[in-house]
Amino acid sequence: MSDQKPVNAEEIMAVIERNDSARLRAWLKTCASCGLCSESCFFYLANDNDPTYMPQYKARQTLGEIMKHKGQLSREKLEEMKEVAWGRCTMCRRCSQYCPFGIEIAVMINIARQCMRTQNVCPDRLMTIDQSYVEFGNQMSIPDEEFVETCEWMAEEGQDRLKDLVIPIDKENARIMFVVNSREPKYYPQDIQEAAMVMHAAGENWTMPSHGWEATNLSMFSGNMKVAGMVAQSVYDAAKKLNAQKICITECGHAYRAAKYEGPYWTKQPGGEAPVEVTHAVALFHEYLKEGRIKLKHKFKEPITLQHPCNLSRSGDLGQKADELMEMLCENYIPMEPHREWSHCCCGGGGFIPMGADYKKRRMIAGKVKAEQIRKTGTKFIMVPCHNCTDQINDLNKEYGLGTKVMSFKELICELMDLPPHMQPEEAE
């Protein structure tokens, strides 16, 4: 897909200029090359401590080279750099926590990705997804009508499980506007149904928009910040149009980070805050259980662990809530070590899953760290509140023979919740 036009150094340098900041300059001046970022990185650990996988070296091979040569690089060189910026880093930001100066290698890798993206040097699948966002407003090329039909179908089908289940579309003045990952209408419509059941059972005043329903934002990983901003804006616009109080993101990691933390900057919101408050299914379900709006028949009894997605628990504020939700739902929650904001990336993030088969082999190698973590808990169930983590852990399950079952919070809550009599389906007896 990468066309063979000569590399346009000006376009590359325009990205550098746009991202030139005091913090970036301070980082470049201050790094003492101490190497302490190495052992924070699961790529480095999983590849037998191969030094070429250590974070600073990866930043130097990408952004460092671009800056040194002022964007004057051959296409072959850019292609080589692509394999580092996308193939050896998920921008999980764990190295920032281990750097004595708090240098953000992930931000540097992201700038390098943006530079390369201007020259269409980027994993093909991610570029296709950018295009899908532009044409359809979602990453899976789903027309809005089809999405609405899927919701109607899921509501109707769900009435077998919860009487009078409805999925309100475009309802105004709702407290919660729920947005999903387009994988849900495409491959896992059950997910929409289960989220709807939980909200319905909690007596929530909620809705989904017929446009601006896509929560994912993979353009932030392709390096196409223009499209990333457009996608974030469409969600904000939908919430403003419907006058919703909060945007609630489905169980997806990067979507939460994009809407809550990065989107406000792509779309130049005053004060760097989203125009409508952004929350997440984990926080919402936590609220339901804590306030007793959802009651359980019993807690989940088997030993179970939790995957802390990087974009929820490190680049987001949900680590503690996810742990508390686990405690409220499960009798025997066994956390992984390390966990919460110190958790390792599973290697599904940063665009890795959608990058597809070309990158699967290295995804499986680098995922070894996560696989070991899971194995050490000795559990046979794992809660994964993120779509990309879900795919990755399912793959790791096969690759490493973990024999663990991946679950989502909505799935487990639907299984355990004690519906009030008027919501119980009639033929349930």
Added chain:
Amino acid sequence: MYAFVNGPLVWIAFGVFILGSIWQIAALYKMSRRTDKVYYDHYNAGAAAGSIWAWLMPFGSHTWRENPVLTMGTFVFHACLILTPLFALGHAVTLEYNRGIAWPSLPDAAADKMTLVFLAAALFLLIRRFVLPHVRIVTECRDIVAWVIAVLPFVTGYLCAHKLLLDPDTMLMLHVLTGCLMLVSIPFTKLAHMFLFFMTRAFIGSEFARRGTKTW
């Protein structure tokens, strides 16, 4: 030459160090007002201070706790690097003799031991740099230069105090020269991490606090 090096040059070096550092900090601050909106939007004083403090304390951060040997090495290195020149008896006497300013000082024997400990720690850091593949791969010329600049005043100071190698006056002059070299280098080399540390740590502390998480 001797009079110039041991007189005005010292003040010039202090001037370059102080004004150069202020200039660097001011330039970054000015730029940050334009380019680092994200920092000012979510500035969190407590987290910024916590992020600096935890990393200034031995074993205060995850990294320090997970790498105890390096932590000892680097803290000893930095403590001696700062304290020895500040309180060396020779420095205090010079200050009092020339300017009449009384300055606290360490006994010579203590400064002597601190110098040796410093040199040992410096050697440890250098060896580590070349022995560990993941450190060697990112080591650049300027990292070595910074190390040499920091170490030279200690070597010359020790040789001077013990009247070794060269006659004491020449060695003293070399000591002052290398000391001046370190001072003027701070704002313009990797030694700038002396003050940049506080800026970058304040940023990352706030940035993660915005997300309810920590970097220590």
